[in-house]
Each structure stands twice: as C-alpha cells, then as structure tokens.
Amino acid sequence: MDFQLSEDQRALVDSAHKFAVQKLAPGYRAGDKSGRVDRAMVKAMGDMGFLGPELPEAYGGMGVDCVTSGLLLEQIAYGDFNMSYVNLLTSLCGQIISTHAQEFLKARWLKPILAGDKLVAIALTEPSAGSDAARLKLKAVRDGEHFVINGEKTSISLADQCDVAVVFARTGTEADGAKGISAFLVPMDLPGLTRTAFDDVGTRAVGRGSIFFDNVRVPADHMLGGEGKGFIQVMQGFDYSRALIGIQCMGVARASLDESWEYAKTRETFGLPIIERQGVSFPLAEGETHLEALRWHCLRTLWLKDNNQAHSAEAAMCKWWGPKLACEIIHQCLLTHGHGGYASDYAFAQRYRDVLGLQIGDGTANIMKMIIAREKSGMRLT
DSSP states (O other): OOOOOOHHHHHHHHHHHHHIIIIIGGGHHHHHHHOSOOHHHHHHHHHHTOSSTTSOGGGTOOOOOHHHHHHHHHHHHHHOHHHHHHHHHHHHHHHHHHHHSOHHHIIIIIHHHHHTSSOEEEEOOBTTBSSOGGGOOOEEEEETTEEEEEEEEEEEETTTTOSEEEEEEESSOGGGGGGGEEEEEEETTSTTEEEEEOOOSSOTTTOEEEEEEEEEEEEGGGEESSTTOHHHHHHHHHHHHHHHHHHHHHHHHHHHHHHHHHHHHHOEETTEEGGGSHHHHHHHHHHHHHHHHHHHHHHHHHHHHHTTOOOHHHHHHHHHHHHHHHHHHHHHHHHHTHHHHTSTTSSHHHHHHHHHGGGTTTSOHHHHHHHHHHHHHOSOOO
C-alpha cells in the first residue's frame, strides 16, 4: 500500500489548508450568529476548485479521485465545519446530477454550483420518513410535460438558502416501496414552493428547514435518471457521502487537537507546562490514536470507491464513528483548556454543537450498524 500523497495532491491539500485557516476560520463564529453561509466564501471555494473537485472538468470540476476530494474536504472542515457542508452537498448532489441529469441541466445548474454561484441541497427526509427513506409520501403526478408535486420535505440542510435541490418524490404507489421513488432537480423559485428554517442547536450557518410543495409544476425533463430509480441513486450516493462525513468530522477534530497541544505546552501549573502532566497529555494522545485510525479508514473507503469496489459497510463505519469520535475529541479538548475552554472565546463549544447533528442526520448510528450487520452477515436483519 502506498500512503504517500502525490505532488499534485500535496499542493492541493496545502492550498486548501491555507485557505481554510486564513479565509474561513475567522468567519466561523460569525456564521453561527447570522444563520447563513457566507456566499462570498462559497464563491471563493468555487474559484479555488474546492467544490466538487472529483466531478468532470467539462462542468467545472477538476476530475480528481475521491480520495483527493476527501482530503480537500478535511481541510475545509479544519477551518469552518459549516462551510464544509457546502463541499459535502456539492459532491453528493453533484455526482447525482452529473450522472443522471440531461445535458442542458448540467450546463444550467452543475456549472454554477461548482463555480460557487449557486447552492444545492438534497431533499429526501419527510416528517414520517427519516431512517425509513423508502416510505416517502411526497407525491409527483404526471401532467403532460410536467410533474405536479405536493407534500413536505423536512430536516433539509440549506433548505432556505439553496437555489436548487435534488428532490425525491413518489411517482408510483406506496405499495411500490423503493421502486416507486424518482428524483427531480427542482429550482427553488418555482410557484407553489415555500420554505421555513428551524432554530437548531448547531450548524446554524447551514440551517435546516422544511420545503413545502403546493401543486409545484416541475418539467418532466428535470427528472434525474429513469422513473422509479431515485431510491437507488440516493443510496449509491450515500455510500460516498458517508465516507466524506467521516473525514469531514476528522478535520474539525484535528483542529481541536492542534490547538490543545499548543495550549498545553504554554499553560503552566505548579511551575510546569501542563503538557508534562500525564492526565493532560494522555487523553490527547488517545485522541490522536483514534483520529488516525478512523481517518485512514475513511481514506481507504474512498479508495475503494475510486477502484469500483464494494464499500457500503466501510462507509457506514465512517458515518457512525466519525461524528461520535469527533464529539469525544472536541469534548476532551475543551476540558484541556479548563474554565477558558468553556467560554465562547474558543470554538470548542460551537464545534461540539455543529458536529453533534451528524450523529442524527444522514443516517443514525443504529442505522449504520444495521447496514454493517447486513453486509457482514449476508442476512436482512431488522
């Protein structure tokens, strides 16, 4: 196995790290207060090629492998976890659009999304269908050259900020289950479409909310892929995004550990730097160990995707362990900083709140463990 980065990868990672530290990190707490992502910074990420870098160059991507895309996402999360959500959603939705959309839609939407001019969201979850995503009720009924969509999507990241969304709706009957679900690329300015925002504990800059469809007419040529194929498309996409989520969480954990090592070298008690105390250095050493183990697992999972090998179980491991481990590391780093770490002068509390949401969204830990158990046992467990 070759664990060395190529010169091109190293150059991209270094540029992303510099951008994250110099441009993104200073605005991290501001986004928590404003409840909006910084569109100027989104545009800057697009200009740098950090949005959907694995997507084809013809649409504004760099055509790099998924491992490289993960390494770049890790650096963006190092500076601003919320802004890294834009990278994550661009890669997840961008692959669906790139693979399944008609060419005119790719030109109209994929190019500006990768350029940082437009924001994209994925609308899957519903009030009665979260983990059980095959039970969607949002209805899309064919009417000539359009589909008329009615219903609600909820818990959607960037719900009230996105310009377009990949929306999953039922074009068949509920008895069809997953086979009756189709995907559409829906502009958010269509008549009959309204949105609300939630008051969440964390990831306030990204924001979650609901999207309501009241006889929204979507052109039939905005369907992504074949009718009834939407569920398959999103499940395949989640294998990729789950690995990205794992390494995204490791980016913010890495930033917290870096700050804590530096602090422990300068903070003195009883005449010695606290780094000399095993009660301080050992928990940080444990964090380093666990971070490295999960980080390399995430990169291996992305390597499996690059090499067209099965990686559903591996991706589920990234997804359930990543947010949990990041929260544990951030918690320890806050404690390392003592009473000062509990204040808003440091970013630990916000980081903890932001990462915590990923223990729920995009698949809970128990759902991920069920996927792993199914893959490893070869049985359909419940």
